Amino acid sequence: MANAAKLGSKVALVTGAGSGIGKAVALALGREGYALVLAGRRREPLDAVASEIRAGVEALVVVADVTDPASVRALFAKAKEEFGRLDLLFNNAGISGGAVAIEEQSLEQWRAVVDTNLTGTFLCTQEAFKIMKAQEPRGGRIINNGSISAHAPRPGSAPYTASKHGVTGLTKVTSLDGRKYDIACGQIDIGNAATHMAERMKRGVPQANGTIAPESTMDPADVARAVVYMASLPLEANVQFMTVMATKMPFIGRG
Numbered sequence: 001m002a003n004a005a006k007l008g009s010k011v012a013l014v015t016g017a018g019s020g021i022g023k024a025v026a027l028a029l030g031r032e033g034y035a036l037v038l039a040g041r042r043r044e045p046l047d048a049v050a051s052e053i054r055a056g057v058e059a060l061v062v063v064a065d066v067t068d069p070a071s072v073r074a075l076f077a078k079a080k081e082e083f084g085r086l087d088l089l090f091n092n093a094g095i096s097g098g099a100v101a102i103e104e105q106s107l108e109q110w111r112a113v114v115d116t117n118l119t120g121t122f123l124c125t126q127e128a129f130k131i132m133k134a135q136e137p138r139g140g141r142i143i144n145n146g147s148i149s150a151h152a153p154r155p156g157s158a159p160y161t162a163s164k165h166g167v168t169g170l171t172k173v174t175s176l177d178g179r180k181y182d183i184a185c186g187q188i189d190i191g192n193a194a195t196h197m198a199e200r201m202k203r204g205v206p207q208a209n210g211t212i213a214p215e216s217t218m219d220p221a222d223v224a225r226a227v228v229y230m231a232s233l234p235l236e237a238n239v240q241f242m243t244v245m246a247t248k249m250p251f252i253g254r255g
Contacts, residue, residue, distance in 0.1 A: 009058070011083045012231070013037040013076070015066055015124060016093035018045030020195035021145060021220055025090055028224035029231070030057045034088070037079040039064045058083070066093045066120030076127035085135045088231050089128040091121040092145040094163075096197055099156035099206055113159035118166040125174055125185075132183050139182025139235050143227060144171045148191035148243070148251055155206045168241075175240065184238040186230055191245025192217045207250065216248040 012029045016022035017038035023045075026038055030053040037060045038046045050059040060082050064075040079086055097113040100106075121144055132140035150168045153161040167187065174185040192201055194217040201215040223244050230239045245251060 009033055009035040010087035011035045011037070011079070011085055012088035012090065013039060013079055013086060013124075013128070014090045014092060015039045015064075015120070016145075017049055018042060020197060021190065021193055021223055022090070022092040023049050024220035024224040025092065025227045027052060028221070028228050029088075030054055030059065032228055032232075033057065035083055036060065037062060037075075037082070037086075039066075039075055040093070041065055066124060067115040069123055072120075072123040072127055076124075076131060080131055086128060086131045087140045089124060089140070089142045090145070090227060091124050091142065091167075093117075093120055094145060097157070097159045099154070100158075101156050102158045105158055110159045114163045114166070117160070117163035118170070121167055122170060125170070129178070129181070129183065132178075133181035139184075141231060141233075141235065141238075142174060142178070142183065142185040143230055144174075144185070144187045146171070146187040146189040146241075148189055148245060148249075150187070150189050151243075152251065155208060171241075175238070182235050184233075184235050186239045187241050188223070188226060188230065189241065189243045189245075190223055191243070191251060192249045193220045193223050193246075194218060195220055201249075213250075215250060216246040218244075218246040 012034040014022050014026045017026045018040040035058040039062050040046050043063050046061045050061050053059045062075050062078050065071045094117045144167050146167050147164040149161045150164040171187040201217055204212040204214045207213050226244045
């Protein structure tokens with residue numbers, strides 16, 4: 001076991017770490033000296049991210065499915081076995097489900113999105129709690145990846161919007177239930193980071209008035225810097241909610 005105390009590092013676990021926001025955050029945390037647990041469904045992209053982590057930073061790659069309770073338990077058990085503690089969980093794994101009219105939405109697609117975005121966040125939070133409340137020094141921080149859709153929906157986004165509103169509720173109760181264990185929980189709501197999931201924004205996406213229009217995006221590194229700031233606070237302080245968005249995306253006012 002590469003004990004975290006020996007490493008002189010805090011330990012962070014990032015789900016969905018193989019691409020997009022997860023990759024950007026993992027690399028940024030690595031630059032800050034965190035020992036890392038990189039989790040995702042496919043090993044190849046996780047290994048690629050691990051190869052980019054700066055020299056001297058420990059990075060454990062674990063293939064895991066956040067919708068599977070047994071897989072989540074195994075993920076956190078491996079993290080604890082390798083590093084002995086957990087200081088930060090970034091609940092990032094998620095899928096969009098695409099744009100589908102609510103009356104045409106399949107139950108299977110609804111369940112896939114909700115199981116990944118909301119239930120997966122819940123399962124990982126449970127396991128993080130078990131480690132954080134029992135370790136010495138006690139406590140830790142959980143940051144949930146919300147979305148602009150946790151505030152305002154896009155057309156045809158019932159599963160995604162419902163799941164992200166659910167993440168907001170879970171963030172609040174996690175923050176409340178974590179107080180007695182020195183576990184802080186906050187949420188970052190992201191709008192139009194230029195990841196693979198957001199590529200369609202540049203081509204044009206449905207607007208509330210029925211038109212199709214391209215939207216502005218921002219560099220995922222800007223999101224990563226915000227997460228690093230949230231993580232940098234002492235456990236006595238917490239960013240409860242932070243919105244980081246492309247400045248010109250249609251959200252504030254009438255778009």
